[in-house]
Amino acid sequence: VRARAVNKLPCVAMWLVLLLAFIIVPAALRVSFGIHSFYLNTLLKIFEVRLDSASGLCSEVEFRMTDVFYFSRKGMESIVDDEVTKRFSAQELESWNLLTRSNYNFSHISLTLSVLWGIGLFIRYGVLMPVRVTLAVTGIILFLILTTFVxxxxxxxLKAYLSDKVHLMGYGFCVRALSVIITYHHRExxxxxxxICVANHTTPIDVIILANDGCYSMVGQLHGGLFGLIQRAMVRSSPHIWFDRAEVKDRHLVAKRLTDHVADxxxxxILVFPEGTCVNNTSVMMFRKGSFEIGCTIYPVSIKYDPRFGDAFWNSSxxxxxxxxxxxxSSWAIVCSVWYLPPMNRKEGEDAVQFANRVKAAIAAKGGLVDLIWDGSLKRAKVKEAFKEEQQKLYSKVLLGNSGPKWNQTD
Structure with missing residues (x-):
């Protein structure tokens, strides 16, 4: 047994040297070897394999009814396929990406697909995941130690400079540990x-993706567990704004802290996600008006993920x-595009809600997302009476023949 252990030592040492030289050190120095494009192109070629046995499974028939049944159609849509519920589940893919979490049934369609799925399973869990976990653990430990020192x-x-460097190093480790491949647009x-920077919200990784390109002061609720440990480490060296549950309910206190921060x-x-919850990256839901009442410049950012390589949506429930x-x-990769939109300011006579809706519409349009009026908190709470009254007003306009959907119009 001792002889076998001795024989394994050179292999372990070689593995550690390769890991340190080609993964950990480049991650700490934020250096890339440029293999992302080759990796993604190879995956796309595999995903685009067309098998006769799999054809026709993803076909979708468009459903329409005559204009006479406008209200009936709307009622049926609300029951069968409402605009809110489907925003909190994983996106549907046109072709399988060899992940059973997308569609387990695809792996049994043919022998070829089953073999590809088995090879992919070994690569993801036997090769990629151990390296990623090693990177994540190394990055978190270094981040906790260095932020404490700073x-x-x-x-x-000096403190501000070192804090920025430590944060960027930590975000760099996270990006590589999750195999996040990001394309930034309009960095000017x-x-x-x-x-205040505002963006649509899909996952906690949104923070890493944006902060990897520049440091921000985060605003959010203080959590427990691993998340809370990292939050407390961050605030030691940088002026982030964390609230406990009781403090979040005091809107005036939150607004004052934001105003004081922006004035300095x-x-x-400041980085804020006005939706207040994670949405599956198919739409942008209602923005809460708090960040838009401060009276400062708003910097909109649109984030769009490519679900073919991995679903980034966090279903926290x-x-x-x-x-x-x-x-x-354990996904293939997390691929996304980030668009920095031109700064926006509140117009004369425009209230905070109107300003928030204008910013939301710009973010949705740039990312190719659906612009929805619904509050993201509806996934856990009942519909407010105000929303019901708004829909009743729209229907009354249709009945009276005023502005709104026409009888010969199909959505």
Whole structure:
């Protein structure tokens, strides 16, 4: 037994050297070897294999009714396929991506697909996932140690400089641990210190994706567990704004802290997700108006994920943070595009709700997402009376022949 253990030592040492030289050190230095394009193109060629036995399974028949049954159709849609519920489940794919979490039945269609699925299972869990977990653990440990060290330094330029470097290093580790491949567009519109950055929200990874391209001050609720541990480490060295549950309910206190932060030009721009919940990246739901009442410049950002390589949506009611991250690490990759939109300011005579809706519409249009009026909290709460009254007003306009959907119009 001792001889076998000795024989294995060179292999383990070689593995550690390769891991350190080609993965951990480049991640710490934010250096890339440029193999992402080859990796993605190879996966796309595999996904696009067309098998006769799989043809026709993803066909979808468009359903329409005559204009006379407009209200009946709307009622049926609300029951069968409402606009809200489907925003909190994984996107449907046109072709299988060899992940059983997308569609387990595809793996049994043919021998070829079953073999590809088996090979992919070995690659994802036997090769990619151990490397990713190693990177994640290394990155989190380094981040916790270095932020604690920086936190002991006196406030000043040196502390701010080192804090930015430590945060960027930590985000770089996370990006590589999750195999996130990001394309940034229009970087000339990146947020500045005089405003608030707002973006659509799909996953906690949104923070990593945006902060990997520049540091932000985060705003959010203080959590427990691993998430809370990282939050407390972040605030030691950088002016993030975390609230407990009781404090979040005090809107005036939240607004004051945001206003004071924005007024200090030496602090980083604030990053806020006004939806307040994760949506499956097919739409943008109602923006809460708090961030738009401050009176500062708003920097909109649109984030769009490619579900073919892995579903980034976090269904928090179904998966905890750790189990969700493990699912991400066992995916092929997380591929996304980020668009920095031109800064927007509140117009004269425009209230906070109108401003929020205008920003939301711009984000949805740039990312190719559906712009919805519904509140994301509906996935856990009952519909408010105000929403019911709004729909009743729309229907009354149709009956009276005023503005609104026409009888000969089909959506």
């Amino acid at each position: 936190g002991f330094l006196p406030n000043g330029r 519109n990146k947020p500045k210190n005089d405003g 030009k030496t602090k980083q721009p 179904k998966f905890g943070l750790v189990s969700y991250l493990l699912r991400m690490m």
